Amino acid sequence: MKxxxxxxxxxxxxxxxLHTVVGQEKTFSIEGTVTDQTTKKVIQQGFVExxxxxxxxxxxxxxxxxxxxxxxxxxxKGSYFMRVSHPEYAVLNKETFLINNHFTNLDFxxxxxxxxxxxxxxxxxxxxxxxxxxxxxxYVNRIPGIEGNDSFELLGKLPGVWTEGDDAIKxxxxxxxxxxxxxxxxxxxNSQDIDLLKSISAENIERVEIISGGSAKYDATGGxxxxxxxxxxxxxxxxIGLSNDLIINEExxxxxxxxxxxxxGNFTASLSAGYGNIYNYYNETxxxxxxxxxxxxxxxxxxLDYNGKKKTLNFYGNLNYKIDRENMVAxxxxxxxNKNNLHVQQNSVYSGASNFQLDFNNDKNIKDxxxxxxxxxxxxxxxxxxxxKAKIGYLDGFIKEQQDFNxxxxxxxxxxxxxxxxxxxxxxxxSQYIGKIDFxxxxxxxxxxxxxxxxxxxxxxFVTYFNELPEGTVLDTSRSDSLxxxxxxxxxxxxxxxxxxxxxxxxGARLEHTDNSSSYISxxxxxENSYTNILPNVALSYKGKNISSTLKFTSGITRPDYIYLNPxxxxxxxxxxxxxNPNLKPLKRNTVSLETNISDFLSISMGxxxxxxxxxxxxxxxxxxxxxxxxxxxxxxxxxxxxxxxxYFSLLNNRWNGQLSLYGETYNYDIDPAFITDEEDxxxxxxxxxxxxxxxxxxxxxxxxxxxxxxxxxxxxxxxxQNRWRLDLGVTLSMLDNKMKITAGIDDIFDSYDYNNRTFxxxxxxxxxxxxxxxxxxxxxxxxxxxxxxxATNNLNDDDTDETGRFKN
Numbered sequence: 001m002k003x004x005x006x007x008x009x010x011x012x013x014x015x016x017x018l019h020t021v022v023g024q025e026k027t028f029s030i031e032g033t034v035t036d037q038t039t040k041k042v043i044q045q046g047f048v049e050x051x052x053x054x055x056x057x058x059x060x061x062x063x064x065x066x067x068x069x070x071x072x073x074x075x076x077k078g079s080y081f082m083r084v085s086h087p088e089y090a091v092l093n094k095e096t097f098l099i100n101n102h103f104t105n106l107d108f109x110x111x112x113x114x115x116x117x118x119x120x121x122x123x124x125x126x127x128x129x130x131x132x133x134x135x136x137x138x139y140v141n142r143i144p145g146i147e148g149n150d151s152f153e154l155l156g157k158l159p160g161v162w163t164e165g166d167d168a169i170k171x172x173x174x175x176x177x178x179x180x181x182x183x184x185x186x187x188x189x190n191s192q193d194i195d196l197l198k199s200i201s202a203e204n205i206e207r208v209e210i211i212s213g214g215s216a217k218y219d220a221t222g223g224x225x226x227x228x229x230x231x232x233x234x235x236x237x238x239x240i241g242l243s244n245d246l247i248i249n250e251e252x253x254x255x256x257x258x259x260x261x262x263x264x265g266n267f268t269a270s271l272s273a274g275y276g277n278i279y280n281y282y283n284e285t286x287x288x289x290x291x292x293x294x295x296x297x298x299x300x301x302x303x304l305d306y307n308g309k310k311k312t313l314n315f316y317g318n319l320n321y322k323i324d325r326e327n328m329v330a331x332x333x334x335x336x337x338n339k340n341n342l343h344v345q346q347n348s349v350y351s352g353a354s355n356f357q358l359d360f361n362n363d364k365n366i367k368d369x370x371x372x373x374x375x376x377x378x379x380x381x382x383x384x385x386x387x388x389k390a391k392i393g394y395l396d397g398f399i400k401e402q403q404d405f406n407x408x409x410x411x412x413x414x415x416x417x418x419x420x421x422x423x424x425x426x427x428x429x430x431s432q433y434i435g436k437i438d439f440x441x442x443x444x445x446x447x448x449x450x451x452x453x454x455x456x457x458x459x460x461x462f463v464t465y466f467n468e469l470p471e472g473t474v475l476d477t478s479r480s481d482s483l484x485x486x487x488x489x490x491x492x493x494x495x496x497x498x499x500x501x502x503x504x505x506x507x508g509a510r511l512e513h514t515d516n517s518s519s520y521i522s523x524x525x526x527x528e529n530s531y532t533n534i535l536p537n538v539a540l541s542y543k544g545k546n547i548s549s550t551l552k553f554t555s556g557i558t559r560p561d562y563i564y565l566n567p568x569x570x571x572x573x574x575x576x577x578x579x580x581n582p583n584l585k586p587l588k589r590n591t592v593s594l595e596t597n598i599s600d601f602l603s604i605s606m607g608x609x610x611x612x613x614x615x616x617x618x619x620x621x622x623x624x625x626x627x628x629x630x631x632x633x634x635x636x637x638x639x640x641x642x643x644x645x646x647x648y649f650s651l652l653n654n655r656w657n658g659q660l661s662l663y664g665e666t667y668n669y670d671i672d673p674a675f676i677t678d679e680e681d682x683x684x685x686x687x688x689x690x691x692x693x694x695x696x697x698x699x700x701x702x703x704x705x706x707x708x709x710x711x712x713x714x715x716x717x718x719x720x721x722q723n724r725w726r727l728d729l730g731v732t733l734s735m736l737d738n739k740m741k742i743t744a745g746i747d748d749i750f751d752s753y754d755y756n757n758r759t760f761x762x763x764x765x766x767x768x769x770x771x772x773x774x775x776x777x778x779x780x781x782x783x784x785x786x787x788x789x790x791x792a793t794n795n796l797n798d799d800d801t802d803e804t805g806r807f808k809n
Contacts, residue, residue, distance in 0.1 A: 030104045031071040034064050034084055037109040042068025046086045046110070052442065053079035053096045053499065056132055074325055075099055076386075078444050084108045127600030128648040128659065129159065131548040133497075133504055134539040136210040136595065136603065142648070144657045144695035145705035146202040147732045148245060148743035148780030150255070151228055152194050154202035157693055158210065159603045159646040159661060161226070162711075166280075167191040169226075172212055173642045173665045174609060176223030176558050176589060182270070182318055183227060186334045186372050188395065188430065188457075189561070195336050197228065199274020199314035201243035203741075203782060204259040206231045212605065213554030213591040216493045216508035216537045217438075217449060220556045223589060230270055230318075231261060238262045238787040249776040251279035255312075266322040276312040281305075286768025290626050291353065294763065298626065302348040311339045330376040340366040346573060354626065357410035360573050362403060370397035374434070386441055393434035401426040407574050421468040422476070426570070430459040430562075449495040449508070459485045463568045481568035482521040487559075489514050495537075504541045509534055512557070518565055518582045527582040533557050549596040560584040560615060564632040578617070578630040585634050588612040601648045609640040616717045618675055619761045628764070635675040636717065640667040658694025669717060677718060677761035687714035701734040705745070718761050726753035726774065741782045748774040 034046040046064040050072055051057065059080065062070045082094035089110035097104075128142040136159065140146060143157050156163035160172045167190065171177050178185060179193040187193045211218070211225040218225055231239065241259040246252060255276035262269045284304040291297050316334045323329065342364040350356050374393035380386065403424040438451035465479040495508030513532045519525075539552035566580040593607030613634040620629050646661040666686040689712070695705040710725040730745020755770035 028075050028077065028099050028104065029071060029073045030075055030099070030106060031069070032106040032108065033068045034070065034086075034108045034110065035068060036089075037111045043086055043089070043110060044068060046070070046084060046089075046108075048072070048108075049083045049085075050075070051081050051083070052447075053081055056499075057447075076442075078442070082106065084110065086110060088112065129597060129603050129646075130600055131541070131543065131550060131595065131597040133541050134211055134215065134506065134550050134552055136212070136597070138208045138210065140202060140205045140207055142657075143693070144659065145693050145707055145730070147705070147741055147782070148730070148745065148778055149202040150245075150257075151197035151200045151202055151205055154205060155197070155208070155226065155228075157659070157691075158208060158226075160210075160212070160605055160644040160663060162663065162689055167194045169194070171210070171224045171226065172593070172605060172607065172609075172644060173640055173663075173667075174223055174589075176221075176556070176587075178214070178219065178221075178223065178225050180225060180227040181316065181334075182229060182332070184332050184374060186316070187336065187370050188397065188432065192336055192370050192397075195312065195338065196314050196316060196334060198255070198276070199257055199312070200228075200230065200259060200272050200316070201241060201257050201782060203243070203784075204231050204241045204257075204272070205229065212593055212595060212607075213552060214537070214556050215554070216495050216510040216535070217451070219453075219491065220510055220512050220533065220535050221559050221586075223556050223558065230259070230272070232263065232268060232270060236263050236265070238785075240785040240787075241782065242785075243780065243782045245781075246779040247278075247776050248779070249773045250281070253278045268320045270316075270318040272314075272316045274312065274314045276310070278310045278312065280308040280310065282770050282772050284768055284770045286766055288764070288766035290621065290764055292763045292765055296353040298350055298352040298354040300348050300350050300766075302346055304344065304346045306342070306344050308340060308342045310341075313337045326380050328378045328380075330378075331373070332376065333371075333373045335369065335371045337369045338367070340364065342366070344573075350626075355411060358574060359408040359410075361406045362573070363405075364401060364403050366399065366401045368397065368399040370395065372396075387439070389438040391434065391436040391438075393432075393436070395430075395432040395434075397430050399426075399428040401428075403571075405571070422466050422473075423468075424463065424465045424479075424571070426461075426463050428459065428461045430457070432457040445499060447497040449493075449497070451493055453489075453491045455487075455489045455491075457485075457487045459483075459562050461485070461562075461566055461568075463570075479569055479571075483566045483568065484519040485516070485562045485565060487514065487516040487562075489559075502542055502544055504543070505539065507536075507538045509536045511535075514559060514586075516559075516565075520567065520582075529583075531586065533586075533588070546599045547596065549594065551594050552592075554591045554593075556589045558587040558589070558615075560586065560632070564615065572630075575626045576628040576630065581632050584615060584632060585613045587615055587634075603646040603648075604644070606643040607641075609638070609642070611638040611640070614638050614669075616675075618677070619718060619759070619764075620677070621762045621764055633672075633675055635672055637670040638667060639670070640665060655697040656694065658692065661691040662688065663690075664688040671717075683715065685715040687712045695732075701738075702731065704729070704731045706730070718759060720758040720760070722756040724753050724755070726750075730778070739784050741780075743778070743780040743782075745778045747776050747778055751775040 030050065034043045034048065035041060036043060044064055044066050046068065047061065048064065048070045049061045050059040052059050060072050062072055064070045077099055079096050079098055081096045084092045089112055092108055092110055094106065127139065129136055129138045138158055140154065146154055152163065155161050155169060162170045169177055169190065177190065179190055181193065181196065185193065186196055206229050209227040209229065214223055214225055239261045243257040245255045255274065257274040258272065260271040286302055288300040289297060314336050318330065318332050320328065320330045344362045346360040348358045372395045374391055377390045379388045406421045433456045436451065436453040441448045462482040463480055465476040466473050467476050489512060491510060491512045493508060493510040495506060497506045498504065511534050515530045517526055517528045535555040535557070537554045539550055541550040542548065564580050564584055565582050567582055569577045569579045571577045590610045591607060593605060595605040597603050614636045615632050616635040617630050618633045618635055621627065622629055642665045644661065644663045646659060648659045650657050666684065668684045690710045692708045695703050697703040707728040712723050714721045726748040727750060728745060728747045729749055730743055732741055732743045734741050753774045754772055757768060759766045
């Protein structure tokens with residue numbers, strides 16, 4: 001592991017040397033005036049943006065002053081394009097031009113927005129989604145029915161994305177997804193990032209960027225990238241968003257969120273805080289067969305009640321300060337705390353070869369916290385894209401879980417290995433250090449990006465079980481265990497981007513070397529693994545006036561979760577337990593995909609995933625009895641073909657807006673013969689999802705919305721799921737010039753979204769129906785407050801030198 005650290009230090013020194021060598025270049029200036037096309041009056045607070053023509057990256061931006069003037073300095077020789085906007089005017093795009101003079105004068109005239117719309121509107125000035133190279137940008141304010149939603153619910157309305165339950169998310173059929181907030185990951189696991197997203201209202205999100213299959217620039221593990229960008233003010237001032245939600249069914253859940261964004265001169269701050277008091281419960285009935293179709297067959301009929309109460313408290317902060325034209329620092333921090341109280345009661349009747357009744361009760365009290373802090377320093381040699389960025393990050397977290405369990409048998413004696421009655425303490429502590437360097441060098445017409453990253457992680461998990469016996473509470477040494485898991489990852493990448501007219505291309509590779517070790521007290525052993533992966537990524541893009549498309553090949557890995565590596569037994573109920581596998585290998589993925597966006601109203605994606613060493617939690621019966629072991633294994637490879645079509649529309653003079661998404665997938669498993677537990681696992685499978693979101697404006701301040709979603713029957717390894725669907729209806733009332741919104745609605749109005757599943761393996765089969773409490777009344781109140789300072793942001797383009805003083809107003 002010292003080798004990894006030494007390689008990282010050497011890589012950093014190399015990038016610093018390269019940064020110093022190329023950091024000198026002559027620069028130029030652009031200035032001009034922005035006026036009203038009709039009245040010829042100057043436009044104050046206009047927003048002027050400068051983009052690099054080679055890769056469409058943002059070079060600089062500035063607000064016009066009280067005289068309608070702007071000045072952008074320190075621009076290197078090269079090709080650029082510009083965009084000028086203002087809330088009351090149509091966006092104006094300046095086509096590609098060349099900078100090679102000391103200073104260039106560019107004046108712009110804007111036309112007032114027109115609200116006369118045809119019967120069908122495809123508004124390309126304000127698209128719902130647009131492609132930029134290998135990235136799909138989705139603008140949240142154009143998505144219908146987001147009022148009252150949190151940011152995780154918002155993700156379920158994006159092209160190719162499907163969300164399920166509290167923390168399950170897939171993009172183009174793959175669960176290998178990394179969630180970023182403003183370009184940074186906040187947790188060890190996606191579930192922690194999702195908890196943070198639930199504390200941010202969807203209306204406080206500006207856009208979401210999707211990079212299907214990922215990129216050499218990002219961590220190889222996690223696959224596709226979903227980057228959630230929060231709102232920020234382009235002008236000096238303060239924005240405050242308040243959101244309060246009630247969810248009412250058998251219980252009353254509530255959540256309250258505050259979002260704050262302020263810009264003053266060179267300082268920008270984004271802060272959010274959220275509190276929630278959430279109830280989660282369901283009823284389940286089912287039938288299981290052990291040793292099915294044998295002389296020893298046993299049938300189990302059961303009912304299960306699950307009741308949970310969760311309290312959450314979340315904070316997120318992003319502070320940026322631009323020291324001067326060349327230097328910027330940022331501090332990003334977050335804290336996510338949860339307190340869960342869960343009660344599970346299962347009543348079972350066993351008949352056949354084994355005849356008895358069992359009442360199982362389990363109470364869990366779980367407290368967890370994850371705190372993350374990152375410091376970022378960015379140095380720009382000039383404003384054309386030569387950049388050096390350094391990041392130091394630290395994460396620290398814990399989980400404290402206590403279980404109380406009790407089994408009561410009727411007509412039978414407890415098995416020898418019975419949990420009977422007792423408690424379990426399952427604490428976990430973890431920390432992670434991150435060092436990261438990125439470097440960008442534009443060499444017209446190409447752009448070179450490279451970087452290195454080092455991650456040092458450690459997790460301690462000490463588990464103790466106690467049995468309640470007549471003689472008192474006794475430590476159960478056969479079930480108690482301890483794990484210390486350490487992981488070091490060194491990564492380096494290089495990426496080349498090229499643009500020629502309407503075409504662009506990028507090619508790169510990422511190298512990742514991983515060392516990990518797992519130490520166990522019970523066996524006094526240490527398991528060590530080490531592996532190196534080189535992962536190529538290639539993309540070819542075309543962007544025309546009405547169509548943009550990207551064809552790409554991406555590759556990645558997914559390292560096993562530390563929970564999957566921990567060999568201790570975690571008891572789910574009397575006869576089922578889970579244990580980890582310290583010998584797991586990382587999953588390897590290759591993806592070929594084609595993504596197309598037409599006239600900013602139609603998004604199409606299709607492709608093929610190949611997964612090798614796919615990790616499944618394999619279930620087996622032990623000793624041909626009633627006990628089931630769940631253990632993660634590299635059980636199979638997977639061939640997966642997918643396609644997604646999303647259509648955005650605006651009809652009836654912009655009163656009816658919506659989106660329709662259809663996703664389909666066909667796949668099959670290449671299963672290791674050792675893990676074929678049923679012939680059904682070898683079939684070819686197909687499933688699809690359909691989603692329709694729309695809103696209709698009844699009056700200027702009143703609109704109704706509905707959402708219909710459907711998921712077809714689907715087969716997965718050892719699991720069969722029946723189709724399910726739901727319909728949500730609601731209404732939104734806007735008041736105080738759209739600053740306050742009240743949303744009321746009913747989710748799952750027909751109470752139709754239940755789980756009807758079947759599990760099968762090793763002469764075992766279980767069918768069950770889970771009645772989820774998704775039929776509920778939802779009430780949301782949100783309020784937006786904008787406070788502005790008079791002086792516009794100058795973005796450090798004013799200085800007191802003689803050369804530039806004449807351009808000041």
